[in-house]
Structures are given as C-alpha cells and as structure tokens.
Amino acid sequence: xxxxxxxxxxxxxxxxxxxxxxxxxxxxxxxxxxxxxxxxxxxxxxxxxxxxxxxxxxxxxxxxxxxxxxxxxxxxxxxxxxxxxxxxxxxxxxxxxxxxxxxxxxxxxxxxxxxxxxxxxxxxxxxxxxxxxxxxxxxxxxxxxxxxxxxxxxxxxxxxxxxxxxxxxxxxxxxxxxxxxxxxxxxxxxxxxxxxxxxxxxxxxxxxxxxxxxxxxxxxxxxxxxxxxxxxxxxxxxxxxxxxxxxxxxxxxxxxxxxxxxxxxxxxxxxxxxxxxxxxxxxxxxxxxxxxxxxxxxxxxxxxxxxxxxxxxxxxxxxxxxxxxxxxxxxxxxxxxxxxxxxxxxxxxxxxxxxxxxxxxxxxxxxxxxxxxxxxxxxxxxxxxxxxxxxxxxxxxxxxxxxxxxxxxxxxxxxxxxxxxxxxxxxxxxxxxxxxxxxxxxxxxxxxxxxxxxxxxxxxxxxxxxxxxxxxxxxxxxxxxxx
Numbered sequence: 001x002x003x004x005x006x007x008x009x010x011x012x013x014x015x016x017x018x019x020x021x022x023x024x025x026x027x028x029x030x031x032x033x034x035x036x037x038x039x040x041x042x043x044x045x046x047x048x049x050x051x052x053x054x055x056x057x058x059x060x061x062x063x064x065x066x067x068x069x070x071x072x073x074x075x076x077x078x079x080x081x082x083x084x085x086x087x088x089x090x091x092x093x094x095x096x097x098x099x100x101x102x103x104x105x106x107x108x109x110x111x112x113x114x115x116x117x118x119x120x121x122x123x124x125x126x127x128x129x130x131x132x133x134x135x136x137x138x139x140x141x142x143x144x145x146x147x148x149x150x151x152x153x154x155x156x157x158x159x160x161x162x163x164x165x166x167x168x169x170x171x172x173x174x175x176x177x178x179x180x181x182x183x184x185x186x187x188x189x190x191x192x193x194x195x196x197x198x199x200x201x202x203x204x205x206x207x208x209x210x211x212x213x214x215x216x217x218x219x220x221x222x223x224x225x226x227x228x229x230x231x232x233x234x235x236x237x238x239x240x241x242x243x244x245x246x247x248x249x250x251x252x253x254x255x256x257x258x259x260x261x262x263x264x265x266x267x268x269x270x271x272x273x274x275x276x277x278x279x280x281x282x283x284x285x286x287x288x289x290x291x292x293x294x295x296x297x298x299x300x301x302x303x304x305x306x307x308x309x310x311x312x313x314x315x316x317x318x319x320x321x322x323x324x325x326x327x328x329x330x331x332x333x334x335x336x337x338x339x340x341x342x343x344x345x346x347x348x349x350x351x352x353x354x355x356x357x358x359x360x361x362x363x364x365x366x367x368x369x370x371x372x373x374x375x376x377x378x379x380x381x382x383x384x385x386x387x388x389x390x391x392x393x394x395x396x397x398x399x400x401x402x403x404x405x406x407x408x409x410x411x412x413x414x415x416x417x418x419x420x421x422x423x424x425x426x427x428x429x430x431x432x433x434x435x436x437x438x439x440x441x442x443x444x445x446x447x448x449x450x451x452x453x454x455x456x457x458x459x460x461x462x463x464x465x466x467x468x469x470x471x472x473x474x475x476x477x478x479x480x481x482x483x
Contacts, residue, residue, distance in 0.1 A: 060341040061334075063378025064114070065100060067469035067476050069386045070376040071350075072096040074482045077372040078351050082145050088482070089152040089374070093160070093347070095482040096376040108163045115344050116271060118165030123172045123269035123342075124157060127277050127292050127349075128184030129359045144361035145368045147352045149275040151189050153374070157273060157347070158194055168196025174264045176296050178227050179205040200230050202262040203299065208248060210300045211255045234260035234299045235267065240336055244325055246303040259298040259329075261336055271344040274380070278350035278371060278387055279358040280395075284326040285403040285456035287359050288387040289346045289380035290467075291326070294333035294458075304329035305451060324407070324451040330458035334380070335465050346383050348375035355394040356441075369394055381468025382475045384459045399441045404455035 072095050077088040094106060103110035116122055132146035154173065161171055173190055175181040178201035190199045203215035204223045211217065215233040223231070239260040249256035265272060276292035283305035284291055295301045304325045334340065350373040357366035371390070377383035392402045463470030 061343055061378070061380060062382070062466075062468035063344065065378045067379055067382045067474045068100065068377060069379070069382050069475060069477045070096045070099045071373055071386070071477065071479045072099075072376070072482050073371075073373045073479070075372055076483070078370040082352060082370065084150050084152045084351055086152040086155070089150065089351070090156050091482045092374045093153070093156045095480060096347075096374055097160075099478060099480060100376045100378075108160050112160045112164045116161060116164055116166065118167075119170075120166065120270040121170045121172065121268065122161055122166060122271050122273060123174055123264055124154065124273045124275060125292060125296055126154060126173060126175055126181075126184075126186060126275050127296065128175055128180045128186065129287075130277055130279060130354060130361070131180070131184040133361060134183060139362050141361045141364075141366060144366055145352060146361070147277050147279060147354045147358075147368050148184050149277060149349050150351055151185065151193075153275060153347065153349055153351075154186075154189070155193055157275070158197060168194070169198060171197045172264065172269055173197060173199045174201060174262075176202050176262070177205050178203070178223070178231055182227075200232050200264050200268070202232060202234060202264060202297070204228075204231055208246065208302060210246075210302055211249070211253065213255075213260050213299065215299075232263040232268065235263050236260065238266045238336065238338055240298075240332055242303075242325075242329060242332060244303060246300075246306065249303075256300070256303075259300045259333055261339060262297045262299075265297050265342060266338050269342060272339075272342045274343055274346045276346070276348055278348055278353035278373075278375075278390065280354050280356050280391055280403055281358045281454075282363060283324050283451045283454065284330065284458060285406075285454045286384065286388050286391055286459075288348060288384040289377070290330050290334055290384050290458060290462055293339060293343060293380070294330040297339060298333050301329070301333075324453045327453070327455070327457035327461060331462040331465050331467065334462060334467060340467065343380070344378065346375075346377050346380050348377075348383055348387055350375055350387070350390065353391065353394065355391055355398060356400055367398070369398075379468035381459060381463045381470050382477075383468075384456075384462075385470055385472070385475060386477050388456055388459060401441075404453075407451055407453040407455065 072092040074088045074092050077085055077092065079085065094108065097103070097111035098105045098107065101111045101114045103114070126149035128148050130147035132144050133140035133142045158171055162168070173186065173194070175186065181187055181199065181201050187199065190197055201215070203212075203217065204227070205218060207217035209217045213234040213236055215231045216223065220228065239258045241257050242259070243257060245256035274289055274292055276287070276289050279287045281287035281291065295304070306323055350371040352368050353371040354366070354368050357363035360366070371394070375383055375386065388403070395402060460470055462468060469475055
C-alpha cells in the first residue's frame with residue numbers, strides 16, 4: 001500500500017498477478033522498471049531541480065507546497081452503479097484543501113484564499129476524454145463506464161471560488177475541444193448549474209493537422225456561430241518549438257515544429273485550476289496533471305505520439321510501430337513560463353480511475369475501478385508520481401503489468417515465451433491461475449498497442465526541469481478519510 005512517502009509497494013498477491021509481465025528468459029525481472037533507477041533516484045543530486053524561489057514567481061509550479069500530495073478517500077463517494085455522490089465530494093474537497101494548506105477544517109476562505117482572491121480571473125481545466133459513449137456512437141464501447149473530471153468536483157470548485165469573492169463572470173471553465181466539452185455534458189452543466197460562469201475551448205474539434213491557431217483545422221462551417229463565439233484559438237506569440245513533426249505536415253509549413261499555448265491560458269485567465277483524471281494512457285503511460293496541461297492547453301500535440309509509422313520496434317520484422325515522444329513533449333510544453341506561472345492548483349479526480357486502455361473507451365481493453373479518491377497538490381510532478389503508483393498498484397491487482405512494461409520494446413520473444421510458461425512453474429492451481437491471467441492480459445494489451453515505449457519518463461524529466469519533486473524521499477503523500 002502507499003506509504004506517507006508516496007511509494008506504493010507490491011503485495012505478494014500483487015506480485016503474482018503481475019509477475020508474468022516481468023519475466024524474461026525464465027527469470028524474474030524487476031517488477032517496476034523504475035526500480036532499476038532507484039540508486040540514482042535516491043541520490044540527493046540525482047534529479048536536480050531549478051531554484052523555484054529565484055527562478056519562478058510565487059505560487060508558480062511547483063507552488064507553495066512542493067512535494068506535498070493529499071489523498072482523500074470516501075467509501076461512499078461512488079455507488080456500486082458508478083454514480084457520484086455530490087455530498088461526499090464536497091466533504092472530500094473541504095478536507096483535502098484544509099490538509100493541503102493547513103487551514104482549519106471547513107474554513108473555505110482560509111484554504112482557497114491562499115491561492116485566489118476577488119478580482120482575479122480563474123480558469124478551470126476539465127478533462128472530457130474518458131467520457132462514456134453517446135447513444136449510437138460508433139467506435140466506442142457502448143457499455144463503458146466513463147471517467148472524466150466529475151461534474152460534482154467542478155460544481156464544488158466553483159462554489160468555493162465564489163465563497164472567496166470571485167464573480168461568476170471571472171470564472172472560466174475550459175477544455176481543448178468544444179465538441180468534446182459539449183459531448184461530455186459540461187455545456188449543459190454550466191448553463192444549468194453555474195449561471196454567469198463562462199466557458200471556452202481552444203479549438204472546435206480534433207484533426208490530424210492541428211496547426212490552425214484559430215482553432216478551426218476542419219473549417220469554420222463545421223461549427224455553429226454560437227459555438228464559434230466560445231472558441232479562442234491559440235496565441236500566435238506564445239509557443240514552444242520541438243524538432244519533430246507529424247509526417248502529414250508540409251515541409252513548407254514552419255508551424256509543424258511549434259505548439260502554441262491556448263489563448264485562454266496566455267491571455268484570458270490569471271490562474272488555472274487543473275482537474276485531470278486518474279488514468280492509464282496508451283502512449284504516455286499515464287495521463288494525469290502534467291499531460292492535462294501539455295496536451296490540453298497547446299496545439300499540434302498529435303506529433304508527440306505517432307502510430308504505425310516505422311518498422312523494427314516490435315518482436316517481428318513485419319510489425320509497424322510509432323515513435324513515442326510524449327516523454328519530452330510533455331515537460332517542455334508544461335514548462336512554458338505563462339503556463340508554469342498560472343497553473344496554481346491541481347485536483348486529480350480519482351473517483352473513478354482507469355487502470356488499462358486509456359485515455360478513451362475506444363480502446364478495447366478500457367477498464368475502470370472505483371478508487372473513491374481525490375488528490376490535491378500544487379506540485380504536478382509529485383502528484384503524477386503518486387498517481388502513477390496508484391494506477392500500477394491497481395494494475396497489479398487486476399493481473400496487468402506495470403504501465404512502463406507495455407511498450408513494444410518490452411515484448412521480446414523471451415518475455416513472451418516466459419510469460420506463457422510462468423503458470424507451469426506454480427506449485428498449485430491457485431498460484432498458476434493468477435500468472436495465466438497476467439500473461440493473457442499482457443497479450444490482450446498488445447492487441448491494439450502500437451507504441452514502442454510507455455514508460456512515463458515525462459514525470460521524471462519534469463522533475464529535472466524544476467516543475468516539481470519526483471524523488472520518493474521528497475514526496476509527502478498524506479492520506480485521510482472524509483467519511
């Protein structure tokens with residue numbers, strides 16, 4: 001279980017359930033790939049981070065509480081039918097914010113006033129990507145359980161901002177794509193329960209191109225005039241450059257190497273509250289606080305995970321796989337000065353988590369669980385490390401390998417054979433069955449896996465850039481129950 005340091009160990013049962021994914025040439029490999037780096041990571045100078053007191057403005061990442069992660073659980077937060085309990089969520093948020101800031105329990109002004117005050121414009125970034133399928137929608141599992149930034153969490157956050165003096169028009173709920181914002185139900189929620197609160201999106205909808213900084217890669221005619229009024233586009237003057245692009249981009253278009261920051265973040269808001277979801281991710285390994293900012297607040301992000309482009313990454317020469325550059329894209333995108341300065345508070349929604357098949361229910365292995373938890377931090381790196389451990393612990397319980405062992409580079413012929421033979425080494429049927437499940441799950445995960453790596457190195461590298469604390473010894477993971 002997770003300790004106060006933020007490290008999730010592995011029980012004997014968890015080891016058995018995941019052992020098949022960590023075998024190579026018939027011998028047990030390290031359970032977590034990260035453990036190979038532990039001598040390095042434990043060294044006090046292993047992952048130097050910037051002096052945020054001199055290089056970053058107050059409250060910029062990692063904020064006033066570097067390394068601190070508060071996890072609040074409530075056993076009745078999510079019903080057996082996966083309905084969210086708003087009353088439980090309110091208590092969880094009050095408890096979490098009090099523990100994060102040191103305010104008295106129930107002192108909303110004392111906790112939220114530590115970050116926000118009257119006259120500021122505050123943006124709330126939600127994540128709709130894990131929404132359930134709409135009636136008759138093609139390409140998604142119609143029986144899937146959704147995992148998005150919970151409406152109950154959003155409503156409570158707005159309520160707390162109002163209590164510290166913010167006017168409704170000074171609160172902006174936003175997302176990258178307007179159509180996803182609507183399809184996930186946020187548009188109706190804002191109109192119905194958050195009168196006066198504004199909403200915006202950076203672009204209308206997804207496209208493979210993602211270069212139009214006005215936000216209409218598919219043309220303006222796909223969008224109603226009313227919705228178009230809420231699309232801000234991306235800032236032409238605020239961007240980061242990286243030396244890779246999507247193959248469909250024209251070589252004559254120099255925009256292909258740039259990712260522009262959303263106008264919402266660069267110009268419309270003073271501060272940002274980030275509400276990501278506790279989710280596995282097919283390319284980045286996990287999608288938590290850092291990725292909700294890098295890919296949710298910038299354009300031209302698809303170039304970070306290209307699928308089916310190059311030979312040679314899989315166990316057979318006929319397999320095609322794509323390079324995964326999330327590891328460098330995410331920390332560089334998040335480290336942009338305006339984003340780093342404005343991203344003030346992170347509330348990771350772990351009410352319903354996704355341990356496999358993320359980020360969306362179009363993946364055939366999409367699987368969720370009721371974690372009944374919320375996480376609070378100003379440090380996105382420490383938060384993501386704790387979230388990563390939480391997901392891996394659940395994967396172990398369900399017989400899946402850790403996320404970083406799911407890329408094609410880990411699927412060597414030796415590992416595949418060893419995984420299949422592992423059940424034969426068990427002393428009895430009770431021991432063989434979990435190993436067989438683990439091996440089958442790993443093979444099922446390969447069915448739609450196209451990326452060479454799924455190691456969430458972006459979290460480690462974000463620590464190197466000074467965006468937060470990655471070393472377990474520097475993470476203060478505090479747990480509480482709000483029941």
